[in-house]
Amino acid sequence: MAGVGENDQTMQAARPEIYLNGHFMPPQEGKVSVMDRGFLFGDGVYEVIPCYGGRLFRLEHHLQRLDNSLHAIRMQNPLDRAQWQAILQRLIGQLPGADQSIYLQITRGSTGKRDHAIPTGIAPTVFVMTQPAVYPDAAALATGIKAVTLEDNRWLRCDIKAITLLANVLLRGEAMEHGAAEAILVRNGYATEGATSNLFIVLAGEIITPPKSDHLLPGITRDLVLELAQQHALPCSEKEISQQMLDSADEIWVTSSTKEVMAVVELDGRAVGNGTPGPIYTRMAGFYGEHKALLQAGRILS
């Protein structure tokens, strides 16, 4: 009979290789220094990029946001677009045709000591992995999720996709303690976004999402939903969402690379609309699904 260690090794051997600092290797061989500033300070940024049937979703948008996050923390992108393409294509090529989720992370690296001061001239730590992903199916989209509102107690640079996610982790944990899948965050009486997603409401037939600011992450899925609303002539606008607007919304949606567009059917224990995904949501989820199908068929590029 195989021992536990052997089983572990067999399972790990079957997992796709990762990329770490210029090399591809099995995940169990990836080692990072305990002095890495990502480990000590959460000093780094990340991206999560969906891959549908072997096609990367909105790659250029994700790489542009990565550049913006790096710039905001005074770092430069260590790789150019062609190098990113080569790394990502090699990683996703390990699971041909599969739906996957790419996680990439860049930290400021290590000087060998713990010192808050930002060092110059050190090599960043670059880590990328792909994992098989199960995106929401028709049944999940038709069911929706429960959410609760919580006070947004995060810092004021939520526009940076920083690996420092403790506040988000605690907020999501609190939501789960209330039996909800997501927390909708409220700062000074205005809803900003979810703990792990962006926020949309439908009020009097208009789709509304808060404008980009340092209070929220400029979501790639959010931008596509706005594009699709415009393409299909659905009334939409970017404006602040007060707690009162949220409470009286006919529909509430959250968007992210992993959730795609998901209806919130219950907020703080009360039904949103009639407690099922609303008619405008259903249209948008259809448009989103069509966009994915075009990407998978190679009829659009991102």
Ligand code: PDD
């Ligand atoms: N998070 N806002 C927050 C706080 C998020 O963490 C995310 C996504 C989004 C949506 O962004 P996008 O549409 O680009 O995925 C908004 C990812 C999925 C994560 O941390 O795993």
